[in-house]
Amino acid sequence: MKYRNGRIVSALVYQAIRYVTKVGVITRVTWNELFSKGSLRWKQKQLRLLIEAGVFKFHPCDSLMDVFVMGHQGHEMVKDEKWRPVYFIQPQFIKHDETVAKGLWKLEQRKICKGWMTERELKSHKSQIFKLNVREKGGKYPDGVFKLIGQVNSVIIALEYERTGKTNWRYNKTMKAYSESGEFNFIIYIVETPAIEASIKRGMRYIGDSRLNSKVGFVNAEEWKIDPVGAKVRGLSLGNSLNEISQNV
DSSP, X not given: OBOTTSOBOOHHHHHHHHHHHHHSOEEHHHHHHHSOOSOHHXXXXXXXXXXXXXXXXXXXXXXXSSEEEEOHHHHHHHHXXXXXXXXXXXXGGHHHHHHHHHHHHHHHHTTSEEEEEEHHHHHHXXXXXXXXXXXXXXXXXXXXXXXXXXXXXXXXXXXXXXXXXXXXXXXXXXXXXXXXXXXXXXEEEEESSHHHHHHHHHXXXXXTOHHHHTTEEEEEHHHHHHOTTTSOEESOTTOSSHHHHHHOX
């Protein structure tokens, strides 16, 4: 991948552009944490230069000062790579979607994840493989899907991030949809509170599918944000973290 002047982009900038094609936005915090090195001043300068070059631009929502989307030049570079960028995220979904995506990117960097897609990518590609049939609600996609690389085999994992609790009716319908889907080896819920986890487990009991019960695990949201590889996974017999599970499949 090259800039307009013919200069080859760095590996980290390449990854940042790829990230935005999959997520729709990148925050300044994410840029500083994952895609730039050096002092804070140098990180800020790198990002400013990318904005001036048109690779990124400010989010269309005027109230968002530290959120960026793909710029005109970025779109041209992505087109050359034959990538299909997703549309930018509305403000109310940014924290949710970045929590999922940043964790998946970290799993990929640790080489236990090979290939991941966000919900927005699945929708953009109109994926039928990973589409869940939620009764009386229509189709639904997981918040993320990824392939976990094991010692012998690979497994497909659906990821759901619950920032706030939903009604029992919604959890019942979602668990029913997962029960009827044969595409996922495991479903992992990132949960903000024990109460949300308890509500999901009630939905599992309502469905009464023992096979589903053995496939659903839970991760504390704060632990996921810090270290998705080593964060404790509750409920799965193959291991207490994604790292351990990768060693047992």
